[in-house]
Amino acid sequence: MRSWTTFVGAGVLGVAIAVGCGTGGGVDTSGVGASSSSGGEAGVAPTGATLAGDIPCDVAEIMSRSCTSCHTDPPNGGAKVPLTKRAHFLAPAVTDASKNVGVLSVERMKDTRKPMPPDGVLPASDVAIVEKWVAAGMPDGQCASPPGLGKSPYDTPRDICTSDTFWTRGEAESADMLPGEVCNDCHVKRRHPNISSIGGTVYPTAHEKDKCNGGPSVAGAEVVFTDVDGKELRRTKVRSPSGNFYEKPSVFTLPAAGAKVYVEQAGKKRHMSAVVKDGDCNKCHTMDGSGADASDPNKAPGRIMLP
Numbered sequence: 001m002r003s004w005t006t007f008v009g010a011g012v013l014g015v016a017i018a019v020g021c022g023t024g025g026g027v028d029t030s031g032v033g034a035s036s037s038s039g040g041e042a043g044v045a046p047t048g049a050t051l052a053g054d055i056p057c058d059v060a061e062i063m064s065r066s067c068t069s070c071h072t073d074p075p076n077g078g079a080k081v082p083l084t085k086r087a088h089f090l091a092p093a094v095t096d097a098s099k100n101v102g103v104l105s106v107e108r109m110k111d112t113r114k115p116m117p118p119d120g121v122l123p124a125s126d127v128a129i130v131e132k133w134v135a136a137g138m139p140d141g142q143c144a145s146p147p148g149l150g151k152s153p154y155d156t157p158r159d160i161c162t163s164d165t166f167w168t169r170g171e172a173e174s175a176d177m178l179p180g181e182v183c184n185d186c187h188v189k190r191r192h193p194n195i196s197s198i199g200g201t202v203y204p205t206a207h208e209k210d211k212c213n214g215g216p217s218v219a220g221a222e223v224v225f226t227d228v229d230g231k232e233l234r235r236t237k238v239r240s241p242s243g244n245f246y247e248k249p250s251v252f253t254l255p256a257a258g259a260k261v262y263v264e265q266a267g268k269k270r271h272m273s274a275v276v277k278d279g280d281c282n283k284c285h286t287m288d289g290s291g292a293d294a295s296d297p298n299k300a301p302g303r304i305m306l307p
């Protein structure tokens, strides 16, 4: 498992290669699934990169459309495994080495509790195409013109403020204070442990600055918590235009087993795949994304984004 730091590093290296002055260390130079980035932001495949021809065209088309925005090589934002060539599907799964990634992919595509893609199960016809290939033992697909890799949702400009408006009143008490900063941790340090059990900020793009307001586009968004089986526990309103959301500990705290969470707006959803156990969301969802601590292999990809 590569850490997010390693991943960003690989992206920067990819750029160096693209301009012809880099060394090849650690980068897949086969031209398939090699990682790059448009300026050291979230990692994405270079424009024009495609899936490998050894995945059948119909399976590759589904991967391109629904999977490889996250499952690039190396994977984006905690997606664990790349899905850009046949060998990736034949490899043992990370979370269950008793099956290969192909078998687990079909299982996850059918799993309504933790679907892949995370935003919901695809049409049965798509699942059937992947399932048929996997059941046949994943033979070489000999696809003559494989499709391109999708754009990563986290490939947005870094160090920006889309709303172009900032919080300027320091620690003046307000539910709209210090968007993007780490809420609960500061409240505890300032000896106000009863202000927030959940706290965070929603942004329109993935790498926005601290103190930047989410802006008017966050209006109507909600952060929805469910238990690990999908039963809804709580809907928390996102405040417009700061983008902040919070809950008082007396009203809602995360269950001990953690919760699943997604952001919803106008019927569209964006899910966090992993179980969340810490309600201080901006701890991980910083501008560049960081784990709960430096050793966390599963660093967040950046801000919590609107769907």
Ligand code: HEC
Binding pocket: 062, 063, 066, 067, 068, 069, 070, 071, 077, 078, 079, 080, 081, 092, 093, 094, 095, 096, 101, 104, 105, 106, 108, 109, 114, 116, 117, 118, 273, 274
């Ligand atoms: C928005 C990003 C995203 C998209 C799109 C996506 N995934 Fe994932 N996937 C993840 C994340 C994050 C994880 C790790 C957390 C988890 O297992 O839920 C993951 C985990 C997996 C795993 C488990 C890997 C292992 O070895 O344990 C498989 C298999 C998988 N995804 C298959 C797919 C397939 C197939 C598609 C398309 C039909 C897909 N994913 C689309 C983000 C994504």
Ligand code: HEC
Binding pocket: 171, 172, 173, 174, 175, 176, 177, 178, 179, 180, 181, 182, 183, 184, 186, 187, 190, 192, 195, 196, 199, 200, 201, 244, 245, 246
């Ligand atoms: C650097 C420290 C710090 C950070 C970061 C911070 N706060 Fe605060 N917050 C405070 C302090 C100090 C108070 C005031 C406590 C008092 O004087 O009663 C406060 C008060 C509040 C209150 C109570 C306001 C009221 O009307 O009663 C809310 C709600 C709140 N913060 C939400 C948030 C949210 C949401 C975030 C994260 C996006 C956040 N805060 C980030 C320090 C912080």
Ligand code: HEC
Binding pocket: 077, 078, 079, 198, 199, 200, 223, 261, 262, 263, 270, 271, 272, 273, 274, 275, 276, 277, 278, 279, 280, 281, 282, 283, 284, 285, 290, 291, 292, 298, 299, 300, 301, 302, 303, 304, 305, 306
């Ligand atoms: C310990 C670190 C950590 C904490 C705390 C955390 N997240 Fe995440 N979050 C991640 C990681 C890693 C991903 C990408 C992999 C995944 O989806 O599981 C992610 C992805 C997401 C996504 C999907 C992608 C995006 O950026 O929009 C949403 C939505 C999200 N988180 C919401 C939340 C909310 C709401 C909270 C607070 C209740 C929270 N997260 C707390 C690590 C964290």
